[in-house]
Amino acid sequence: MSKPVVLCCGLTEKASQAVAPLLAGCEIRMLDENGLVALVEAPLDPTPALILCGEMLRDPGPLEAAQLLRSQCREGSIYFVIDGLPTADRRHYIKNGYTDAFSVRLDQRLMRTAVAEAVGTALGVRAFRPVRLLEMEPGQTLPFDTALYLPGNQKYIRLSAAGDPLDADRAARLKEHGVRSLHVPLDQIREYNAHTASRLQVFAGMGRPGQPSEKLQGAVRALLTSVLTELDREGTFPEGRASLNQATEIVKTFLRPPGSSSSVYERILMLSDEGANAYCHSSNVATIAALIALGTGAANPDHMALAGLLHDVGLAHGDEDLEARDPASLSLQERVRLFQHVPDSLEIIRKRKILLPTEAARAVADHHERHDGSGYPDSKVGPKVSLEGQILGIADTLDRATAEIPGRTRVSIKDWIRGQRQGALGGGGPKAFEPGFLKKCLALFPKDE
Amino acid sequence: MIDLNVPVLVVDDMTTMRKIVMKACREIGFTQISEAADGVLAWEAISNAASPFGLIISDWNMPNCTGLDLLKRVRADSRFGRTPFVMVTAETESKQVGDAIAAGVSQYILKPFQPGALKDKLALIAPK
Secondary structure, three states, X not given: OXXXXXXXXXXXXXXXXXXXXXXXXXXXXXXXXXXXXXXXXXXXXXXXXXXXXXXXXXXXXXHHHHHHHHHHOOOOEEEEEEOOOOOXXXXXXXXXXXXXXXXXXXXXXXXXXXXHHHHHHHHOOOOEEEOOOOXXXXXXXXXXXXXXXXXXXXXXXXXXXXXOEOOHHHHHHHHHOOOOOEEEEHHHHHHHHHHHHHHHHHHHOOOEOOEOOHHHHHHHHHHHHHHHHHHHOOOOHHHHHHHHHHHHHHHHHHHOOOOOOOOHHHHHHHHHOOOOOOOOHHHHHHHHHHHHHHHHOOOOHHHHHHHHHHOOOOOOOOOHHHOOOOHHHOOHHHHHHHHHHHHHHHHHHHHOOOOOOHHHHHHHHHOOOOOOOOOOOOOOOHHHOOHHHHHHHHHHHHHHHHOOOOOOOOOOHHHHHHHHHHHHHOOOOOOOOOHHHHHHHHOOOOOOO | OOOOOOOEEEEOOOHHXXXXXXXXXXXXXXXXXXXXXXXXXXXXXXXXXXXXXXXXXXXXXXXXXXXXXXXXXXXXXXXXXXXXXXXXXXXOOHHHHHHHHHHOOOEEEEXXXXXXXHHHHHHOOOOO
Protein backbone atom coordinates (compact mmCIF):
# COMPACT_ATOMS: atom_id res chain seq x y z
CA MET A 1 0.00 0.00 0.00
CA SER A 2 1.40 3.40 -0.94
CA LYS A 3 1.88 6.02 1.72
CA PRO A 4 -0.73 8.77 2.02
CA VAL A 5 0.50 12.06 0.58
CA VAL A 6 0.61 15.25 2.64
CA LEU A 7 1.13 18.43 0.65
CA CYS A 8 2.89 21.33 2.41
CA CYS A 9 3.16 24.83 1.01
CA GLY A 10 4.41 28.03 2.59
CA LEU A 11 4.87 26.70 6.12
CA THR A 12 7.35 28.51 8.35
CA GLU A 13 10.13 26.51 9.96
CA LYS A 14 8.36 26.61 13.32
CA ALA A 15 5.06 25.43 11.83
CA SER A 16 6.88 22.66 9.93
CA GLN A 17 8.53 21.52 13.16
CA ALA A 18 5.18 21.50 14.95
CA VAL A 19 3.45 19.32 12.35
CA ALA A 20 6.34 17.03 11.39
CA PRO A 21 5.90 14.54 14.29
CA LEU A 22 2.23 14.16 13.38
CA LEU A 23 2.97 13.06 9.81
CA ALA A 24 4.75 9.79 10.53
CA GLY A 25 3.93 7.17 7.89
CA CYS A 26 3.05 9.80 5.26
CA GLU A 27 4.89 10.94 2.16
CA ILE A 28 5.47 14.67 2.52
CA ARG A 29 5.56 16.70 -0.70
CA MET A 30 6.57 20.34 -0.69
CA LEU A 31 4.80 22.59 -3.15
CA ASP A 32 6.18 26.04 -3.99
CA GLU A 33 4.20 28.97 -5.36
CA ASN A 34 4.94 28.00 -8.99
CA GLY A 35 3.69 24.51 -8.26
CA LEU A 36 0.51 25.96 -6.82
CA VAL A 37 -0.13 28.12 -9.88
CA ALA A 38 0.49 25.10 -12.12
CA LEU A 39 -2.45 23.38 -10.42
CA VAL A 40 -4.78 25.60 -12.45
CA GLU A 41 -3.89 23.52 -15.50
CA ALA A 42 -2.94 20.17 -13.95
CA PRO A 43 -5.15 18.93 -11.13
CA LEU A 44 -3.79 17.25 -8.01
CA ASP A 45 -2.82 13.65 -8.59
CA PRO A 46 -2.97 11.68 -6.38
CA THR A 47 -5.44 13.50 -4.16
CA PRO A 48 -3.51 14.25 -0.96
CA ALA A 49 -4.67 12.98 2.42
CA LEU A 50 -4.00 16.40 3.85
CA ILE A 51 -2.84 19.83 2.67
CA LEU A 52 -1.06 22.24 5.01
CA CYS A 53 -0.53 25.85 3.99
CA GLY A 54 1.35 28.56 5.84
CA GLU A 55 1.94 32.25 6.05
CA MET A 56 5.04 32.21 3.80
CA LEU A 57 2.80 32.11 0.73
CA ARG A 58 3.02 35.39 -1.16
CA ASP A 59 1.90 34.98 -4.77
CA PRO A 60 -0.57 33.37 -4.59
CA GLY A 61 -1.23 34.45 -1.01
CA PRO A 62 -2.81 32.17 1.61
CA LEU A 63 -6.43 33.01 0.71
CA GLU A 64 -5.87 32.71 -3.03
CA ALA A 65 -4.07 29.41 -2.44
CA ALA A 66 -7.05 28.16 -0.42
CA GLN A 67 -9.48 29.03 -3.19
CA LEU A 68 -7.24 27.37 -5.76
CA LEU A 69 -6.69 24.21 -3.72
CA ARG A 70 -10.34 23.91 -2.75
CA SER A 71 -11.40 24.16 -6.38
CA GLN A 72 -9.19 21.11 -7.01
CA CYS A 73 -9.89 19.20 -3.83
CA ARG A 74 -13.52 19.40 -2.87
CA GLU A 75 -13.72 17.23 0.23
CA GLY A 76 -10.14 16.99 1.53
CA SER A 77 -8.72 18.58 4.65
CA ILE A 78 -6.82 21.81 3.93
CA TYR A 79 -5.43 23.53 7.02
CA PHE A 80 -3.82 26.93 7.41
CA VAL A 81 -1.09 26.75 10.03
CA ILE A 82 0.63 29.88 11.31
CA ASP A 83 3.33 30.57 13.86
CA GLY A 84 1.96 33.49 15.76
CA LEU A 85 -1.40 35.02 16.34
CA PRO A 86 -3.95 34.96 13.51
CA THR A 87 -4.28 38.26 11.67
CA ALA A 88 -7.86 37.55 10.63
CA ASP A 89 -10.88 35.83 12.07
CA ARG A 90 -10.73 32.07 11.70
CA ARG A 91 -14.03 32.18 9.83
CA HIS A 92 -12.39 34.31 7.16
CA TYR A 93 -9.92 31.52 6.35
CA ILE A 94 -12.66 28.91 6.39
CA LYS A 95 -14.84 31.03 4.11
CA ASN A 96 -12.07 31.05 1.52
CA GLY A 97 -11.68 27.29 1.43
CA TYR A 98 -9.61 26.15 4.39
CA THR A 99 -11.07 23.38 6.50
CA ASP A 100 -9.73 25.23 9.53
CA ALA A 101 -6.97 27.59 10.63
CA PHE A 102 -4.62 27.01 13.54
CA SER A 103 -2.09 29.08 15.37
CA VAL A 104 0.82 26.91 16.51
CA ARG A 105 0.96 29.04 19.64
CA LEU A 106 -2.76 29.03 20.52
CA ASP A 107 -4.28 25.96 18.93
CA GLN A 108 -1.59 23.31 19.39
CA ARG A 109 -3.96 20.70 20.78
CA LEU A 110 -6.74 21.28 18.29
CA MET A 111 -4.26 21.22 15.43
CA ARG A 112 -2.76 17.95 16.64
CA THR A 113 -6.23 16.40 16.85
CA ALA A 114 -7.26 17.62 13.39
CA VAL A 115 -4.03 16.53 11.70
CA ALA A 116 -4.04 13.20 13.53
CA GLU A 117 -7.64 12.59 12.43
CA ALA A 118 -6.85 13.32 8.76
CA VAL A 119 -3.67 11.23 8.78
CA GLY A 120 -5.31 8.46 10.83
CA THR A 121 -8.20 8.22 8.37
CA ALA A 122 -5.76 8.00 5.44
CA LEU A 123 -3.73 5.31 7.21
CA GLY A 124 -6.85 3.39 8.15
CA VAL A 125 -6.39 4.10 11.86
CA ARG A 126 -9.49 4.99 13.83
CA ALA A 127 -9.69 8.49 15.30
CA PHE A 128 -11.59 9.19 18.55
CA ARG A 129 -13.47 12.08 20.14
CA PRO A 130 -13.83 12.66 23.89
CA VAL A 131 -17.45 12.47 25.07
CA ARG A 132 -19.59 12.40 28.20
CA LEU A 133 -22.31 9.78 28.51
CA LEU A 134 -25.59 10.71 30.16
CA GLU A 135 -26.94 8.45 32.86
CA MET A 136 -27.36 4.85 31.73
CA GLU A 137 -29.25 1.88 33.05
CA PRO A 138 -28.09 -1.75 33.09
CA GLY A 139 -29.44 -3.66 30.08
CA GLN A 140 -29.30 -0.59 27.86
CA THR A 141 -27.36 -0.88 24.58
CA LEU A 142 -25.19 1.82 23.08
CA PRO A 143 -25.19 2.17 19.27
CA PHE A 144 -21.47 3.03 19.25
CA ASP A 145 -18.17 1.71 20.59
CA THR A 146 -16.62 3.30 23.64
CA ALA A 147 -12.92 3.42 24.46
CA LEU A 148 -10.77 4.61 27.30
CA TYR A 149 -7.77 6.78 26.60
CA LEU A 150 -4.61 5.90 28.46
CA PRO A 151 -2.46 9.04 28.43
CA GLY A 152 0.59 7.17 29.78
CA ASN A 153 1.09 5.15 26.60
CA GLN A 154 -1.18 7.28 24.39
CA LYS A 155 -3.46 4.39 23.46
CA TYR A 156 -7.18 3.74 23.28
CA ILE A 157 -8.57 0.52 24.71
CA ARG A 158 -12.09 -0.61 23.96
CA LEU A 159 -14.52 -0.53 26.86
CA SER A 160 -17.72 -1.57 25.09
CA ALA A 161 -18.77 -2.44 21.54
CA ALA A 162 -21.77 -1.08 19.64
CA GLY A 163 -24.86 -3.16 20.40
CA ASP A 164 -23.48 -4.79 23.55
CA PRO A 165 -26.06 -4.74 26.35
CA LEU A 166 -24.57 -3.06 29.40
CA ASP A 167 -24.41 -5.08 32.57
CA ALA A 168 -24.55 -3.25 35.90
CA ASP A 169 -20.77 -3.41 36.30
CA ARG A 170 -20.02 -1.95 32.88
CA ALA A 171 -22.70 0.76 33.22
CA ALA A 172 -21.10 1.77 36.53
CA ARG A 173 -17.62 1.79 34.96
CA LEU A 174 -18.81 3.98 32.08
CA LYS A 175 -20.44 6.35 34.54
CA GLU A 176 -17.13 6.71 36.38
CA HIS A 177 -15.35 8.00 33.32
CA GLY A 178 -15.66 11.66 32.47
CA VAL A 179 -15.26 13.47 29.21
CA ARG A 180 -11.49 13.47 29.34
CA SER A 181 -11.04 9.72 29.42
CA LEU A 182 -14.06 8.25 27.63
CA HIS A 183 -13.95 8.35 23.83
CA VAL A 184 -16.13 7.40 20.87
CA PRO A 185 -14.75 6.64 17.39
CA LEU A 186 -15.07 9.63 15.08
CA ASP A 187 -16.97 7.59 12.50
CA GLN A 188 -19.66 6.84 15.12
CA ILE A 189 -20.05 10.36 16.52
CA ARG A 190 -23.44 10.84 14.82
CA GLU A 191 -24.72 7.76 16.63
CA TYR A 192 -23.42 9.22 19.90
CA ASN A 193 -25.19 12.56 19.24
CA ALA A 194 -28.47 10.84 18.35
CA HIS A 195 -28.23 8.58 21.41
CA THR A 196 -27.57 11.53 23.75
CA ALA A 197 -30.47 13.48 22.23
CA SER A 198 -32.78 10.48 22.67
CA ARG A 199 -31.73 10.19 26.34
CA LEU A 200 -32.67 13.86 26.76
CA GLN A 201 -36.05 13.09 25.15
CA VAL A 202 -36.62 10.27 27.63
CA PHE A 203 -35.71 12.47 30.61
CA ALA A 204 -37.83 15.36 29.26
CA GLY A 205 -40.85 13.02 29.15
CA MET A 206 -40.46 12.24 32.86
CA GLY A 207 -41.24 15.72 34.18
CA ARG A 208 -44.34 17.90 34.19
CA PRO A 209 -44.83 21.11 32.22
CA GLY A 210 -42.62 23.77 33.77
CA GLN A 211 -41.11 21.23 36.17
CA PRO A 212 -38.28 19.27 34.59
CA SER A 213 -37.42 15.92 36.14
CA GLU A 214 -34.32 15.67 38.28
CA LYS A 215 -32.83 13.33 35.69
CA LEU A 216 -33.31 15.95 32.99
CA GLN A 217 -31.73 18.64 35.16
CA GLY A 218 -28.84 16.28 35.87
CA ALA A 219 -28.41 15.51 32.16
CA VAL A 220 -28.41 19.20 31.22
CA ARG A 221 -25.93 19.90 34.00
CA ALA A 222 -23.71 17.10 32.70
CA LEU A 223 -23.79 18.49 29.16
CA LEU A 224 -23.20 22.09 30.22
CA THR A 225 -20.47 20.99 32.62
CA SER A 226 -18.65 19.01 29.94
CA VAL A 227 -18.85 21.93 27.51
CA LEU A 228 -18.00 24.66 29.98
CA THR A 229 -15.28 22.73 31.80
CA GLU A 230 -13.56 22.03 28.50
CA LEU A 231 -13.89 25.69 27.55
CA ASP A 232 -12.17 26.67 30.76
CA ARG A 233 -9.21 24.31 30.72
CA GLU A 234 -6.07 26.30 30.26
CA GLY A 235 -4.81 26.13 26.69
CA THR A 236 -7.68 23.97 25.50
CA PHE A 237 -10.20 26.60 24.47
CA PRO A 238 -10.38 25.13 20.94
CA GLU A 239 -11.30 21.74 22.39
CA GLY A 240 -14.08 23.44 24.30
CA ARG A 241 -15.13 25.00 21.02
CA ALA A 242 -15.31 21.52 19.48
CA SER A 243 -17.23 20.37 22.55
CA LEU A 244 -19.70 23.22 22.08
CA ASN A 245 -20.19 22.22 18.44
CA GLN A 246 -20.92 18.72 19.69
CA ALA A 247 -23.54 20.05 22.14
CA THR A 248 -25.11 22.02 19.28
CA GLU A 249 -25.47 18.80 17.28
CA ILE A 250 -27.11 17.09 20.27
CA VAL A 251 -29.56 19.97 20.83
CA LYS A 252 -30.34 20.02 17.10
CA THR A 253 -31.13 16.29 17.13
CA PHE A 254 -33.11 16.65 20.36
CA LEU A 255 -35.29 19.39 18.88
CA ARG A 256 -35.72 17.68 15.53
CA PRO A 257 -35.24 13.91 15.68
CA PRO A 258 -34.11 12.24 12.43
CA GLY A 259 -36.99 11.75 10.00
CA SER A 260 -39.10 14.65 11.24
CA SER A 261 -39.76 17.62 8.97
CA SER A 262 -37.18 20.39 9.01
CA SER A 263 -37.91 23.43 11.13
CA VAL A 264 -37.04 27.08 10.67
CA TYR A 265 -34.45 26.53 13.40
CA GLU A 266 -32.80 23.71 11.47
CA ARG A 267 -32.72 25.67 8.25
CA ILE A 268 -31.21 28.72 9.88
CA LEU A 269 -28.66 26.57 11.69
CA MET A 270 -27.68 25.00 8.39
CA LEU A 271 -27.23 28.45 6.88
CA SER A 272 -25.14 29.68 9.78
CA ASP A 273 -22.95 26.59 9.59
CA GLU A 274 -22.67 26.61 5.82
CA GLY A 275 -19.32 25.37 4.67
CA ALA A 276 -17.75 25.56 8.05
CA ASN A 277 -17.71 24.02 11.43
CA ALA A 278 -17.22 27.54 12.63
CA TYR A 279 -17.19 28.89 16.13
CA CYS A 280 -20.32 30.96 15.90
CA HIS A 281 -21.77 33.19 18.60
CA SER A 282 -25.37 32.75 17.46
CA SER A 283 -25.28 28.98 17.43
CA ASN A 284 -23.50 28.92 20.83
CA VAL A 285 -26.16 31.17 22.34
CA ALA A 286 -28.87 29.01 20.75
CA THR A 287 -27.36 25.86 22.26
CA ILE A 288 -26.83 27.27 25.75
CA ALA A 289 -30.27 28.98 25.78
CA ALA A 290 -32.01 25.77 24.67
CA LEU A 291 -30.22 23.78 27.39
CA ILE A 292 -31.12 26.35 30.08
CA ALA A 293 -34.77 26.29 28.90
CA LEU A 294 -34.73 22.51 29.02
CA GLY A 295 -33.12 22.31 32.46
CA THR A 296 -35.26 25.01 34.10
CA GLY A 297 -38.53 24.26 32.30
CA ALA A 298 -39.03 28.04 32.06
CA ALA A 299 -39.39 28.18 28.27
CA ASN A 300 -39.73 26.05 25.16
CA PRO A 301 -36.19 24.90 24.14
CA ASP A 302 -37.12 24.95 20.46
CA HIS A 303 -38.21 28.58 20.65
CA MET A 304 -35.14 29.56 22.65
CA ALA A 305 -32.82 27.88 20.14
CA LEU A 306 -34.54 29.78 17.35
CA ALA A 307 -34.29 33.07 19.27
CA GLY A 308 -30.60 32.36 19.92
CA LEU A 309 -29.87 31.98 16.22
CA LEU A 310 -31.71 35.15 15.29
CA HIS A 311 -31.03 37.45 18.24
CA ASP A 312 -28.27 39.49 16.56
CA VAL A 313 -29.40 39.61 12.93
CA GLY A 314 -30.00 43.35 13.41
CA LEU A 315 -26.29 43.98 13.92
CA ALA A 316 -25.21 45.46 10.61
CA HIS A 317 -22.34 43.79 8.80
CA GLY A 318 -19.11 44.91 10.45
CA ASP A 319 -20.82 45.98 13.67
CA GLU A 320 -20.47 42.64 15.41
CA ASP A 321 -17.66 43.77 17.68
CA LEU A 322 -19.69 46.64 19.16
CA GLU A 323 -21.23 44.22 21.65
CA ALA A 324 -17.83 42.92 22.63
CA ARG A 325 -16.48 46.36 23.49
CA ASP A 326 -16.63 48.21 26.78
CA PRO A 327 -19.84 50.32 26.56
CA ALA A 328 -17.91 53.29 27.97
CA SER A 329 -15.60 53.25 24.94
CA LEU A 330 -18.44 53.56 22.42
CA SER A 331 -19.15 56.86 20.69
CA LEU A 332 -22.70 58.22 20.78
CA GLN A 333 -23.22 57.06 17.20
CA GLU A 334 -21.97 53.57 18.03
CA ARG A 335 -24.23 53.41 21.09
CA VAL A 336 -27.23 54.34 18.97
CA ARG A 337 -26.29 51.61 16.44
CA LEU A 338 -25.87 49.09 19.25
CA PHE A 339 -29.20 49.96 20.91
CA GLN A 340 -30.95 49.89 17.56
CA HIS A 341 -29.89 46.31 16.77
CA VAL A 342 -32.69 44.85 18.91
CA PRO A 343 -35.62 46.52 17.07
CA ASP A 344 -33.68 46.05 13.82
CA SER A 345 -33.46 42.29 14.45
CA LEU A 346 -37.22 42.06 14.95
CA GLU A 347 -37.84 44.18 11.86
CA ILE A 348 -35.58 41.98 9.70
CA ILE A 349 -37.34 38.87 11.00
CA ARG A 350 -40.72 40.44 10.17
CA LYS A 351 -39.63 41.55 6.69
CA ARG A 352 -38.17 38.14 5.84
CA LYS A 353 -41.54 36.65 6.81
CA ILE A 354 -39.97 34.29 9.36
CA LEU A 355 -42.83 33.02 11.53
CA LEU A 356 -41.29 33.56 14.93
CA PRO A 357 -43.25 32.18 17.91
CA THR A 358 -44.28 34.94 20.37
CA GLU A 359 -42.02 33.43 23.05
CA ALA A 360 -38.97 33.63 20.75
CA ALA A 361 -39.80 37.19 19.65
CA ARG A 362 -40.08 38.18 23.33
CA ALA A 363 -36.66 36.68 23.96
CA VAL A 364 -35.08 38.63 21.09
CA ALA A 365 -36.80 41.86 22.21
CA ASP A 366 -35.65 41.51 25.85
CA HIS A 367 -32.22 39.90 25.57
CA HIS A 368 -30.42 43.16 26.47
CA GLU A 369 -32.98 44.33 29.05
CA ARG A 370 -31.78 43.94 32.63
CA HIS A 371 -33.69 43.26 35.86
CA ASP A 372 -32.30 46.43 37.51
CA GLY A 373 -33.33 48.64 34.57
CA SER A 374 -29.79 49.11 33.25
CA GLY A 375 -30.51 47.37 29.93
CA TYR A 376 -31.74 48.53 26.53
CA PRO A 377 -33.58 49.42 24.31
CA ASP A 378 -36.54 50.13 26.65
CA SER A 379 -34.84 50.05 30.11
CA LYS A 380 -37.47 47.61 31.34
CA VAL A 381 -37.38 46.89 35.08
CA GLY A 382 -38.07 43.77 37.18
CA PRO A 383 -40.88 41.47 36.03
CA LYS A 384 -41.31 43.46 32.82
CA VAL A 385 -38.21 41.64 31.52
CA SER A 386 -39.51 38.29 30.26
CA LEU A 387 -38.04 34.98 31.43
CA GLU A 388 -37.28 34.18 27.79
CA GLY A 389 -35.33 37.43 27.49
CA GLN A 390 -33.41 36.58 30.64
CA ILE A 391 -32.50 33.10 29.39
CA LEU A 392 -31.22 34.56 26.13
CA GLY A 393 -29.48 37.35 28.05
CA ILE A 394 -27.67 34.85 30.30
CA ALA A 395 -26.57 32.71 27.33
CA ASP A 396 -25.49 35.81 25.37
CA THR A 397 -23.55 37.29 28.30
CA LEU A 398 -21.84 33.98 29.01
CA ASP A 399 -20.72 33.45 25.42
CA ARG A 400 -19.56 37.03 24.91
CA ALA A 401 -17.74 37.36 28.23
CA THR A 402 -15.90 34.10 27.79
CA ALA A 403 -15.11 34.36 24.06
CA GLU A 404 -11.57 34.86 22.84
CA ILE A 405 -11.48 38.33 21.34
CA PRO A 406 -8.14 39.79 20.21
CA GLY A 407 -6.97 42.59 22.50
CA ARG A 408 -9.25 41.60 25.37
CA THR A 409 -8.63 39.32 28.32
CA ARG A 410 -11.06 36.44 28.32
CA VAL A 411 -13.09 35.93 31.49
CA SER A 412 -12.85 32.31 32.57
CA ILE A 413 -16.12 30.39 32.82
CA LYS A 414 -15.36 29.72 36.47
CA ASP A 415 -14.99 33.44 37.18
CA TRP A 416 -18.10 34.26 35.17
CA ILE A 417 -20.18 31.73 37.11
CA ARG A 418 -18.69 32.89 40.42
CA GLY A 419 -19.49 36.52 39.54
CA GLN A 420 -23.06 35.65 38.61
CA ARG A 421 -23.52 33.57 41.78
CA GLN A 422 -22.32 36.47 43.90
CA GLY A 423 -24.68 38.77 42.00
CA ALA A 424 -27.59 36.41 42.52
CA LEU A 425 -27.00 35.74 46.20
CA GLY A 426 -25.29 38.88 47.47
CA GLY A 427 -27.37 41.82 48.63
CA GLY A 428 -27.24 45.44 47.66
CA GLY A 429 -25.54 45.71 44.25
CA PRO A 430 -27.18 45.94 40.85
CA LYS A 431 -28.85 42.79 39.52
CA ALA A 432 -28.70 42.07 35.82
CA PHE A 433 -31.05 39.11 36.13
CA GLU A 434 -33.87 38.26 38.54
CA PRO A 435 -31.95 36.63 41.45
CA GLY A 436 -34.33 33.69 42.04
CA PHE A 437 -34.37 32.75 38.35
CA LEU A 438 -30.63 33.25 37.90
CA LYS A 439 -30.02 30.94 40.87
CA LYS A 440 -32.18 28.29 39.19
CA CYS A 441 -30.18 28.67 35.98
CA LEU A 442 -26.82 28.61 37.75
CA ALA A 443 -27.80 25.32 39.40
CA LEU A 444 -27.38 23.82 35.92
CA PHE A 445 -23.80 25.07 35.61
CA PRO A 446 -20.60 23.46 36.94
CA LYS A 447 -20.28 23.74 40.71
CA ASP A 448 -17.76 26.27 42.02
CA GLU A 449 -15.05 24.16 43.63
CA MET B 1 -27.69 28.82 -21.88
CA ILE B 2 -25.72 31.79 -23.14
CA ASP B 3 -24.38 31.74 -26.72
CA LEU B 4 -20.83 30.37 -26.52
CA ASN B 5 -19.65 32.72 -29.27
CA VAL B 6 -20.10 35.89 -27.20
CA PRO B 7 -17.04 37.66 -25.74
CA VAL B 8 -16.60 37.00 -22.03
CA LEU B 9 -14.90 39.27 -19.47
CA VAL B 10 -13.42 37.74 -16.32
CA VAL B 11 -12.72 40.23 -13.51
CA ASP B 12 -10.69 39.32 -10.42
CA ASP B 13 -7.73 40.91 -8.65
CA MET B 14 -6.27 37.46 -7.90
CA THR B 15 -4.32 36.18 -10.91
CA THR B 16 -4.83 32.50 -10.16
CA MET B 17 -8.54 32.93 -9.62
CA ARG B 18 -8.80 34.65 -13.01
CA LYS B 19 -6.92 31.72 -14.53
CA ILE B 20 -9.28 29.23 -12.87
CA VAL B 21 -12.40 31.04 -14.09
CA MET B 22 -10.95 31.48 -17.59
CA LYS B 23 -10.06 27.79 -17.74
CA ALA B 24 -13.60 26.88 -16.65
CA CYS B 25 -14.95 29.18 -19.40
CA ARG B 26 -12.72 27.51 -22.01
CA GLU B 27 -13.90 24.09 -20.84
CA ILE B 28 -17.51 25.21 -21.19
CA GLY B 29 -16.78 26.22 -24.80
CA PHE B 30 -16.32 29.99 -24.76
CA THR B 31 -13.58 31.09 -27.14
CA GLN B 32 -13.34 34.86 -26.74
CA ILE B 33 -12.23 35.43 -23.16
CA SER B 34 -10.70 38.66 -21.82
CA GLU B 35 -9.56 39.52 -18.32
CA ALA B 36 -9.34 42.55 -16.02
CA ALA B 37 -7.61 42.88 -12.64
CA ASP B 38 -10.14 45.19 -10.97
CA GLY B 39 -13.44 46.96 -11.44
CA VAL B 40 -11.93 50.14 -12.90
CA LEU B 41 -10.03 48.27 -15.60
CA ALA B 42 -13.10 46.14 -16.22
CA TRP B 43 -15.32 49.19 -16.74
CA GLU B 44 -12.78 50.61 -19.20
CA ALA B 45 -12.84 47.33 -21.11
CA ILE B 46 -16.63 47.11 -21.06
CA SER B 47 -17.33 50.66 -22.12
CA ASN B 48 -14.65 50.71 -24.84
CA ALA B 49 -15.21 47.25 -26.29
CA ALA B 50 -15.68 47.22 -30.06
CA SER B 51 -17.84 44.14 -29.75
CA PRO B 52 -19.88 44.28 -26.49
CA PHE B 53 -19.29 41.57 -23.90
CA GLY B 54 -22.04 38.96 -23.75
CA LEU B 55 -21.09 37.77 -20.27
CA ILE B 56 -19.26 39.35 -17.32
CA ILE B 57 -17.96 37.17 -14.52
CA SER B 58 -16.67 39.24 -11.62
CA ASP B 59 -15.21 38.82 -8.15
CA TRP B 60 -16.79 40.89 -5.36
CA ASN B 61 -13.87 42.02 -3.19
CA MET B 62 -11.43 44.00 -5.31
CA PRO B 63 -9.45 47.19 -4.81
CA ASN B 64 -10.46 50.48 -6.51
CA CYS B 65 -13.91 49.36 -7.61
CA THR B 66 -15.68 46.35 -6.09
CA GLY B 67 -17.68 43.82 -8.04
CA LEU B 68 -20.87 45.34 -6.66
CA ASP B 69 -19.84 48.84 -7.80
CA LEU B 70 -19.00 47.44 -11.22
CA LEU B 71 -22.38 45.71 -11.39
CA LYS B 72 -24.16 48.98 -10.52
CA ARG B 73 -22.20 50.87 -13.20
CA VAL B 74 -23.00 48.23 -15.79
CA ARG B 75 -26.70 48.18 -14.93
CA ALA B 76 -26.89 51.99 -14.90
CA ASP B 77 -25.77 52.13 -18.51
CA SER B 78 -28.64 51.33 -20.90
CA ARG B 79 -26.21 49.69 -23.36
CA PHE B 80 -25.39 46.92 -20.84
CA GLY B 81 -28.62 46.78 -18.84
CA ARG B 82 -29.28 43.18 -19.87
CA THR B 83 -25.73 41.82 -20.10
CA PRO B 84 -25.52 38.64 -18.00
CA PHE B 85 -23.43 39.42 -14.90
CA VAL B 86 -22.23 36.60 -12.66
CA MET B 87 -20.77 37.43 -9.24
CA VAL B 88 -18.13 35.03 -7.92
CA THR B 89 -17.49 35.62 -4.24
CA ALA B 90 -16.71 34.16 -0.86
CA GLU B 91 -19.29 36.47 0.74
CA THR B 92 -22.22 34.45 2.08
CA GLU B 93 -23.84 37.09 4.28
CA SER B 94 -27.51 37.21 3.32
CA LYS B 95 -27.36 41.02 3.31
CA GLN B 96 -24.65 40.96 0.65
CA VAL B 97 -26.44 38.38 -1.46
CA GLY B 98 -29.51 40.64 -1.16
CA ASP B 99 -27.50 43.70 -2.23
CA ALA B 100 -26.23 41.87 -5.32
CA ILE B 101 -29.74 40.73 -6.25
CA ALA B 102 -31.10 44.24 -5.75
CA ALA B 103 -28.36 45.60 -8.03
CA GLY B 104 -29.38 43.18 -10.78
CA VAL B 105 -26.92 40.28 -10.61
CA SER B 106 -27.82 37.42 -12.96
CA GLN B 107 -26.23 34.59 -10.96
CA TYR B 108 -24.18 34.24 -7.79
CA ILE B 109 -21.41 31.65 -7.33
CA LEU B 110 -19.77 31.00 -4.00
CA LYS B 111 -15.99 30.72 -3.89
CA PRO B 112 -14.23 28.40 -3.78
CA PHE B 113 -16.15 26.68 -6.54
CA GLN B 114 -15.73 23.60 -8.67
CA PRO B 115 -15.47 24.20 -12.46
CA GLY B 116 -18.80 22.38 -12.98
CA ALA B 117 -20.60 24.90 -10.76
CA LEU B 118 -19.97 27.73 -13.24
CA LYS B 119 -21.45 25.69 -16.08
CA ASP B 120 -24.52 24.88 -13.97
CA LYS B 121 -25.08 28.54 -13.10
CA LEU B 122 -24.60 29.72 -16.68
CA ALA B 123 -27.19 27.19 -17.83
CA LEU B 124 -29.72 29.04 -15.66
CA ILE B 125 -29.16 32.35 -17.43
CA ALA B 126 -31.64 32.95 -20.22
CA PRO B 127 -30.09 34.08 -23.53
CA LYS B 128 -30.43 37.79 -24.27
